[in-house]
Amino acid sequence: MLSVEDSISSVRPARGEGGDALGLQLGNLVIPYYGLCIVAGVSAASLAGWAQTKLYRKSFDDLITIAGCAGLGGILGAKLLYLAVSWNHIDWARFWTDASYLSALMSGGFVFYGGVLGALCGAWAGGKIFRISIRDYVQLAAPCIPLGHAFGRLGCSLAGCCYGIAxxxxxxxxxxxxxFAPTGVSLFPVQLTESVLEFVLAGLLFLYTDRHIGRPKHGLEIYLGVYAAFRFFLEFLRGDERGEYLGLSTSQWLSLALLMTVGAYAAWNICSRRRERRDNG
Amino acid sequence: MAVASLVLGILSILIALFGFGSLWWLGPVLGIVGIVLGVQGKKDYARRGLAQAGFVCSIIGTVLSLLWYVACAALLGGLMAWAF
Structure with a gap:
C-alpha cells in the first residue's frame, strides 16, 4: 500500500523529469493539462467578471476583492469539509509533527460543496472587512462560477480524474x-457532460436580468439550485470512488441539502413579496 | 498593504517556481491574499506604484501556482484516503 506522500507525489507534476501523458512538454518541463485548464477557467471568469462590472457600472477592484476573499474562503471551506469527512483516516499525531505528512494532507483533498459554503462566507467576511456591499457583486459574479468550473471539468476530462461509469x-x-481512470475501459464522458452543462448554465446566467431592475437579481440562487439538481443526477454516472450513505453519495446528499435551502429561500422570498404587496394595498 | 502585497506576490512566485519542499500548497493562498491587498493598497495614492507591483506579482504567483495542479483535488483526496 502506498504511503500518503507516495500517493500524492505520484500525481504531482513532474518537473524536469521528461514528459508524461498528463501535460504539455516544454523541453524537460511538463505543464499539466489540468493546471492549464484551471488557469484558462480563472482567466475566463475574471474577463467575464470585468465585462459584467463594465456592463452594470460597478467597480472591478471591489469585485476582485470580493472574489479574492471568496477564493480564500472557498479553499478553507473545501479543505475543512475534506478533513471532517476524512477524520477517521487521518493520523492526527503525525499531522502536528511530520511536515511532509502535513504538506501531503494540505496539497490534496478538497470537497467542492465545502468550497461553495466557504466562498459564500469568505465573500460576506470580505464585504464586512473592506466595507463593500456584496449583494450586487455576488449576483454579477454568479455566471463566472459555472464558466470557471466548466474549464475545470475540461481539465478533469483531459487528466482522466472524476471519470464516469463503464x-x-x-x-x-x-x-x-x-x-486515475481505469486503463483501456470505455467510460461515460461525465466530465465533458458536466462541462457542457456548466457552459450552457453560464451562458443563460449571462443573459439573465431581472426585468424590474434591469440587472441580475437572483443569479446566485439560480446557479446554486440548477447546479445542485444536475450534479445530483450526474453523480449516478460517476465511476470513481464517491463515498456512500443510504444509497446516495456524499455529493448527492449535499446537493439535496442545497436544493432544499435554495427552495426554502425562494419560498420565503415569494411569501414576503406577497405580504409586501398586500400591505401596500 | 502595498508592501505586504509585494512581499506575498514575490513569495508566491518563488514557491510556485521552486516548491520549497512541503510548502508548494501555500503558493495560491499567498497569491490570492497578495491580490486582495494589492487592490486595496492602490487606494493609497502615495504607494500606488508599489501596490500595483504587488498586485501584478501576486497574479503571476497565483497563476504559476495553479499551473502545477495535475488533477481534480477531490481525487487527490480519494487517493490519499485509499493510501491510508
Missing part, C-alpha cells in the same frame, strides 16, 4: 495513460 455508447472515452 459505458460503450456514443461519446464514450477510453483512457490509455491516465494514472
Amino acid at each position: 459505458y460503450s455508447g456514443p461519446g464514450a472515452v477510453t483512457y490509455e495513460n491516465s494514472p
Whole structure:
C-alpha cells in the first residue's frame, strides 16, 4: 500500500523529469493539462467578471476583492469539509509533527460543496472587512462560477480524474495513460457532460436580468439550485470512488441539502413579496 | 498593504517556481491574499506604484501556482484516503 506522500507525489507534476501523458512538454518541463485548464477557467471568469462590472457600472477592484476573499474562503471551506469527512483516516499525531505528512494532507483533498459554503462566507467576511456591499457583486459574479468550473471539468476530462461509469455508447472515452481512470475501459464522458452543462448554465446566467431592475437579481440562487439538481443526477454516472450513505453519495446528499435551502429561500422570498404587496394595498 | 502585497506576490512566485519542499500548497493562498491587498493598497495614492507591483506579482504567483495542479483535488483526496 502506498504511503500518503507516495500517493500524492505520484500525481504531482513532474518537473524536469521528461514528459508524461498528463501535460504539455516544454523541453524537460511538463505543464499539466489540468493546471492549464484551471488557469484558462480563472482567466475566463475574471474577463467575464470585468465585462459584467463594465456592463452594470460597478467597480472591478471591489469585485476582485470580493472574489479574492471568496477564493480564500472557498479553499478553507473545501479543505475543512475534506478533513471532517476524512477524520477517521487521518493520523492526527503525525499531522502536528511530520511536515511532509502535513504538506501531503494540505496539497490534496478538497470537497467542492465545502468550497461553495466557504466562498459564500469568505465573500460576506470580505464585504464586512473592506466595507463593500456584496449583494450586487455576488449576483454579477454568479455566471463566472459555472464558466470557471466548466474549464475545470475540461481539465478533469483531459487528466482522466472524476471519470464516469463503464459505458460503450456514443461519446464514450477510453483512457490509455491516465494514472486515475481505469486503463483501456470505455467510460461515460461525465466530465465533458458536466462541462457542457456548466457552459450552457453560464451562458443563460449571462443573459439573465431581472426585468424590474434591469440587472441580475437572483443569479446566485439560480446557479446554486440548477447546479445542485444536475450534479445530483450526474453523480449516478460517476465511476470513481464517491463515498456512500443510504444509497446516495456524499455529493448527492449535499446537493439535496442545497436544493432544499435554495427552495426554502425562494419560498420565503415569494411569501414576503406577497405580504409586501398586500400591505401596500 | 502595498508592501505586504509585494512581499506575498514575490513569495508566491518563488514557491510556485521552486516548491520549497512541503510548502508548494501555500503558493495560491499567498497569491490570492497578495491580490486582495494589492487592490486595496492602490487606494493609497502615495504607494500606488508599489501596490500595483504587488498586485501584478501576486497574479503571476497565483497563476504559476495553479499551473502545477495535475488533477481534480477531490481525487487527490480519494487517493490519499485509499493510501491510508
